[in-house]
Amino acid sequence: MSGRRIVITSGKGGVGKTTTTANLGAALAKRGARVILVDADIGLRNLDLVLGLEKRIVFDVVEVAEGRCQLRQALIKDKRFESLSILPAAQTRDKDAITEQQFAAIVEQAAEQADFVLIDCPAGIEAGFRNAIAGAQEAIVVTTPEVSAIRDADRVVGKLNEKKIPIRLIVNRLRPAMVRSGDMLSVDDVCEILSVELLGIVPDDEEIIDTTNRGEPIVLDESAKLRTIYDKIARRMEGEVVAFTNFDAQGLFGRLFGALKAG
Amino acid sequence: MIEWLKKMLGTQPSSNTAKERLRLVLMTDHLALAPEIIENMKRDLVDVISRYVEVDRQKVEIDFEREDRALAMMASIPIIAVNRPGGGTPADEAEPTPAAEAPPAAQATASPSVAATPTAGDPAKRKRRKKPSANPATAH
Ligand SMILES: Nc1ncnc2c1ncn2[C@@H]1O[C@H](COP(=O)(O)OP(=O)(O)O)[C@@H](O)[C@H]1O
Numbered sequence A: 001m002s003g004r005r006i007v008i009t010s011g012k013g014g015v016g017k018t019t020t021t022a023n024l025g026a027a028l029a030k031r032g033a034r035v036i037l038v039d040a041d042i043g044l045r046n047l048d049l050v051l052g053l054e055k056r057i058v059f060d061v062v063e064v065a066e067g068r069c070q071l072r073q074a075l076i077k078d079k080r081f082e083s084l085s086i087l088p089a090a091q092t093r094d095k096d097a098i099t100e101q102q103f104a105a106i107v108e109q110a111a112e113q114a115d116f117v118l119i120d121c122p123a124g125i126e127a128g129f130r131n132a133i134a135g136a137q138e139a140i141v142v143t144t145p146e147v148s149a150i151r152d153a154d155r156v157v158g159k160l161n162e163k164k165i166p167i168r169l170i171v172n173r174l175r176p177a178m179v180r181s182g183d184m185l186s187v188d189d190v191c192e193i194l195s196v197e198l199l200g201i202v203p204d205d206e207e208i209i210d211t212t213n214r215g216e217p218i219v220l221d222e223s224a225k226l227r228t229i230y231d232k233i234a235r236r237m238e239g240e241v242v243a244f245t246n247f248d249a250q251g252l253f254g255r256l257f258g259a260l261k262a263g
Numbered sequence B: 001m002i003e004w005l006k007k008m009l010g011t012q013p014s015s016n017t018a019k020e021r022l023r024l025v026l027m028t029d030h031l032a033l034a035p036e037i038i039e040n041m042k043r044d045l046v047d048v049i050s051r052y053v054e055v056d057r058q059k060v061e062i063d064f065e066r067e068d069r070a071l072a073m074m075a076s077i078p079i080i081a082v083n084r085p086g087g088g089t090p091a092d093e094a095e096p097t098p099a100a101e102a103p104p105a106a107q108a109t110a111s112p113s114v115a116a117t118p119t120a121g122d123p124a125k126r127k128r129r130k131k132p133s134a135n136p137a138t139a140h
């Protein structure tokens, strides 16, 4: 049986797509799933770096598309896990070095040997975005609770709806204290504005920057207090009902969860 | 609406301002129209309808409503009087007055029934959004 093909996208750059792809992939693999992460950001390769695998790259996705190597030769196995590998983007090529059809075919081939294929989408809504969504059956839209990120996310939601790709939302870099003081949009607000179902909430935290610096997925850092954040999202992806972390004293997210369940 | 927004800017927490600004900007993104175009559209709409029936301009209400991801323009345009044969005076006052002056050349004898709730937005946009599924944890 072929695995699920999920694109992680946002419209705006720098909101946390690569961080989310790396950490969710690691969380799913730690739970025993077979996971392949595909870096679709041709020319701006980063997923390898975030996972600390940058020194091991031999081939990339464009070389697979051009038939210069087999998919299995290009996959880099993350030795910290039983079943996590990444397919790196090409660093010295353009977005048009690969077509939508080629990209979709590679993603489908990857899905034959994995339970989850997560595609790290580049910023924007042009060729790179179209490639990244070409082979996807589901989408995770990542946004921060800021006006420009949300507006761009809305554009992406529109594009994904045109392709009939179902979407769930991760609100990244939430600062609960700012939400409480009314200085930041709440998760409820973001979900309401985008009319998209919530998949997860990730707070803004130095731990994420720190683990990224070291190329270490946060699920492996036993001392990290956010260790379970991505694990919870991974469990939701697998279909488990996991309550949302209550970052708000007034039970804001509990209410949201209730409302989504009821509605 | 604009005045109200301005009031909000001074007194509300910035998250409320952000929410309202986003609502408006996404609405116009979806309509692919700027806010002043919406104002003009509203005026033109009432002008056109006034050619056929007498309209209470003070009570005209035009709203944009979001149903899930779709956007609908709801116009409530109270009609004071239906076009009199040979009439066609623009309805500028609330009180219908007999057509004293010579009416404009156009002898409008169109059907008096006017669609009161036209919808706006391109059809592709109206159907592009899907209702999110009810259970946040269901995965397929
Ligand atoms: N939840 C978070 N808390 C703190 N920093 C974060 C968080 N998520 C992402 N970042 C930081 O934001 C920056 C951009 O993230 P990245 O994943 O590269 O974004 P994208 O792939 O969308 O361009 C990185 O420096 C990353 O460490």
Ligand SMILES: [Mg+2]
Residues within 6 Å of the ligand: A017, A018, A019, A041, A046, A121, A122
């Ligand atoms: Mg990235």
